Amino acid sequence: QSVLTQPPSVSAAPGQNVTISCSGTTSNIGSSYVSWYVQLPGRGPRLLISDDDERPSGIPDRFSVSKSGTSATLGITGLQTGDEADYYCGTWDIRLSVAVFGGGTKLTVL
Amino acid sequence: QVQLQESGPGLVKPSETLSLTCAVSGYSIDSGYYLAWIRQSPGKGLEYIGSIHHSGSTYRNPSLQSRVTISLDTSKNHLSLRLTSVTAADTAVYYCARRGQPGVFNFWGQGTLVAVSS
Numbered sequence: 148q149s150v151l152t153q154p155p156s157v158s159a160a161p162g163q164n165v166t167i168s169c170s171g172t173t174s175n176i177g178s179s180y181v182s183w184y185v186q187l188p189g190r191g192p193r194l195l196i197s198d199d200d201e202r203p204s205g206i207p208d209r210f211s212v213s214k215s216g217t218s219a220t221l222g223i224t225g226l227q228t229g230d231e232a233d234y235y236c237g238t239w240d241i242r243l244s245v246a247v248f249g250g251g252t253k254l255t256v257l
Numbered sequence: 258q259v260q261l262q263e264s265g266p267g268l269v270k271p272s273e274t275l276s277l278t279c280a281v282s283g284y285s286i287d288s289g290y291y292l293a294w295i296r297q298s299p300g301k302g303l304e305y306i307g308s309i310h311h312s313g314s315t316y317r318n319p320s321l322q323s324r325v326t327i328s329l330d331t332s333k334n335h336l337s338l339r340l341t342s343v344t345a346a347d348t349a350v351y352y353c354a355r356r357g358q359p360g361v362f363n364f365w366g367q368g369t370l371v372a373v374s375s
Contacts (some may be wrong), residue, residue, distance in 0.1 A: 149302050175360075182361040184303075191352055191368040192303065197361045235303055239360030245318050246293070246305040246360045 150175065151236055153249035159226050160257045167221045167252045169236030175247055179239040181219040183212060186233040186251075195234070196221070223254075231256050259283035261353045261366035268372050275343050275371055279336040279353030286329055287311040291356040292336045294327060296349040297368070304349075306338065308356060343373045 152170040159165040169181065182197035196202050198212045198219070211222040219236060236249040265277035279292070286292060293308035307317035309327045317325050326339040336353055350370050354362040 179360050180358045184362075191350075191365050192362075193365055194361070194363050197358070199358050199361060201357060201361060201363065203363070237303070237360055237362070239358075243319065244316055246295070246308075246356075246362075248303040248305070250302045 149250040150240065150243075150247035151238065151249035153234075153236060153252045155250070156253045156255065158255040158257055161226050161228060163226050164222065164224045165226060165254065166223075167234055167236075167254070169219045169221070169249050171217050171219075171238065171247070173217055174242035175217075175238045175240040176214065176219055177217045178241045181212065181214055181236060181238045183210075183221045184235045184237060186235065188232075192235060226256050228256050230254060259355060259364045261355065261364060263351060263353050263366045263369040265351075265369055265371065267370060268374060269343055269347075270375050271344055271373055272342055275338070275340040275347065275373075277338045277351055277353075277369065277371070279338075279366060281334050281336065281353075281355075285331075286334050286336070287331045292329070293354045293356055293362065294336075294338045295352045295354055295362070295365075297352070298346075298349045301349075306340075306351075309336070345373050347371070348373045 180199040183195045184192040185195045186192045260282045262280045291308045294306040324341045350368040352368045355364040357363045
């Protein structure tokens with residue numbers, strides 16, 4: 148049972164836009180930076196974007212992050228087949244003093 | 258550029274101690290960033306194990322706290338993990354990562370799979 152809640156899967160066609168939600172509480176998303184990670188099959192996670200304006204080099208601006216209260220959203224525009232992957236949200240929980248993650252969302256580009 | 262590389266035995270027997278090392282390159286680990294261990298059980302999500310700063314500040318997941326030791330060796334520029342009394346539930350890919358802001362992990366190793374089995 149993950150501390151942050153994500154939908155297990157989302158799908159869309161190439162060229163379309165998609166959003167992935169991440170729900171938490173006032174002690175985590177409501178109090179800390181939210182980051183998103185992408186994990187390709189058989190690979191380790193890597194930082195995609197975070198809402199402290201951290202965007203690793205090479206990550207296009209098709210990926211965006213927003214946050215409102217205790218929820219955060221990853222937006223992806225102009226979907227490409229190469230975007231198929233698992234996406235995880237993460238943040239710091241100030242009550243538990245631990246990093247917490249969502250259970251992951253599998254993105255399928257139809 | 259910053260690189261992290263985990264290493265350790267791929268198989269550990271139940272009740273024994275799991276020991277992993279993360280070799281860090283591209284920067285000095287006493288320059289001010291937290292380093293962390295995160296694991297992923299087969300087919301599951303990410304679980305934070307703990308993190309450490311060269312100042313000695315350490316965080317550990319309460320669910321693992323009594324079994325976990327995280328340490329730094331600045332002479333070798335590497336991070337270590339010890340997890341005692343392992344069970345099959347500790348079978349996972351173990352990642353080391355460098356933290357930026359709290360909860361934001363900017364750099365990750367490729368991970369090392371550890372199976373707990375007799």
